[in-house]
Amino acid sequence: MKTILLCIDTDVERANEQVKSVTELPLETEQVRIVLYHVFRADDENADAENLKSVSEAIERLEEAGFTVEVAQSSGNAVRNILDQAAELDADVISLAGRKRSPTGKALFGSVTQDVILKSNRTVLLSTAE
Structure with a gap:
């Protein structure tokens, strides 16, 4: 069985693009486990x-x-947390939603997507909303 860690934020449009990118892959659905994963900024029980x-x-x-x-x-x-969760699940793929930012915006504010791509040794599936 393949495991996809689909890291999802609160943006519905980006989430829909991620789902579309996964559902369009030539996968046998019964052989794939998808874990939707959200990281909250603050600890709230x-x-x-x-x-x-x-x-x-x-x-x-x-x-x-x-x-x-x-x-x-x-x-x-x-x-x-994303990298740890991927390791814990032994995820085959990490699915992320990219945000369109200028190079200056990336330098000033950083990018979770960019950091995960650079620090992970797993396949990363990147989706971007139009």
Whole structure:
């Protein structure tokens, strides 16, 4: 079985692009496990990723496509948590949603996507919303 760690934020449009990028791959859905993963910025014991619209819509669309979907969450440093979660799951693929930023914006604000790509030894599937 293949495992895809689909790292999802709160942006519904980006989440939809990620789901589309996965569902368009030539995969045997019964052989793929998808873990939707959200990293909250702050530690809030009442936070529940399944209450996020981006997550609930992604679950619905992925299940409609025939995938088995699990939800996981954490809080804190997104890059470290994504890499740790990928290692814990032994994920075959990390799916990320990129944001269109200028080179200056990337330099000033950093990029979780860029850091995960550079620090991971796993395949990274990058989706960007139009």
